[in-house]
């Protein structure tokens with residue numbers, strides 16, 4: 065039965081992991097990506113883990129060298145720039161663009177189509193194929209349909225119409241500056257360490273990443289607690305339109321950009337403020353938790369952010385996406401098994417893993433919650449992570465089982 069057909073909706077991280085793994089397992093693969101132009105330059109850094117590197121190898125990406133920037137330490141500073149805590153920690157930091165380019169290059173070009181916006185789905189069953197319909201009316205049938213269409217997934221909405229993402233009471237500003245454009249002290253401190261700095265209602269993480277142009281950038285994620293009124297203002301453009309799910313960088317009002325740069329000077333020490341100042345473009349992102357009670361129906365499986373979204377404190381979105389893809393690949397094998405039964409097994413393996421990631425991320429985010437919004441458990445986590453050493457040690461570290469490696473599959477492997 066080798067050569068059975070899979071259609072993958074979404075050509076970002078999860079979609080490309082699945083496409084590469086299934087292609088290597090002998091499936092005919094079609095990736096349908098909504099964007100009309102190649103995905104690149106999203107300006108974000110990605111923290112890698114041992115599990116993620118092993119998953120990249122399973123997807124056909126060589127990880128021997130030159131993947132990213134290798135760091136050996138983590139630091140926390142106070143507002144004056146004095147070191148509050150430091151720990152030894154080896155990790156490779158990549159840029160989103162570079163990771164995406166490597167996964168894309170590993171897949172034959174004919175398997176990937178841009179400008180394919182999937183709008184309708186039928187899930188299929190043991191005896192009939194799944195099907196999707198694109199905005200231009202084109203139909204695609206599949207033995208295995210994979211929903212890798214991210215946090216606001218159309219396919220997930222059809223499967224789980226009552227299960228929505230929950231918005232966290234803080235937002236994330238992100239940015240990226242060329243390391244060589246920073247002052248010498250900032251180059252040294254921010255270019256050689258993974259930095260986590262926490263102040264009341266604020267947390268900034270910075271680290272250097274290797275861009276897909278071969279240059280080193282320093283990237284930051286700056287979490288800021290917001291009131292509902294502040295959120296409303298930040299995500300409203302100059303014409304008065306509110307963008308609750310995320311605002312394009314070019315629509316962020318100039319006064320908010322200027323205020324963020326000013327606030328960085330007030331909240332953090334000079335080098336982090338300089339990083340914010342020298343970042344060409346500031347991105348503003350909504351932070352959400354998303355869970356799924358099941359990850360399949362008929363011949364369709366949810367993977368990556370279409371299934372579960374954990375707040376970025378855990379830095380696990382890509383590993384989880386790759387782990388979902390790997391678990392799915394193991395469960396469906398070469399396609400000769402009953403696909404709906406294989407997907408039921410996949411779902412029972414991965415739902416607990418997604419729940420774990422969401423819960424761990426909420427615990428790490430407890431320090432950012434307003435005191436009035438903290439449950440007794442979250443109060444304990446906020447207290448625990450008030451210690452900068454604990455926050456350094458637990459931010460963006462590998463979670464057990466997420467990569468789905470070394471898991472036994474009995475007859476399915």
Ligand SMILES: Cc1cc2nc3c(=O)[nH]c(=O)nc-3n(C[C@H](O)[C@H](O)[C@H](O)COP(=O)(O)OP(=O)(O)OC[C@H]3O[C@@H](n4cnc5c(N)ncnc54)[C@H](O)[C@@H]3O)c2cc1C
Pocket residue numbers: 073074075076077078079096097098099103108109110111180181182183212213214215216217218236238285349367368369370376379380381382383385460
């Ligand atoms: C601030 C922040 C920091 C982060 N830091 C890290 C980190 O350090 N490490 C890490 O591992 N993760 C991190 N993440 C999470 C990570 O970026 C995501 O988990 C990961 O990108 C999810 O990939 P995905 O392919 O599931 O979804 P997405 O990347 O959202 O991709 C979905 C794709 O589907 C396409 N699509 C959507 N709808 C349709 C449709 N109807 N038809 C066709 N195509 C469609 C979209 O265009 C998109 O290309 C971070 C996230 C944030 C917000």
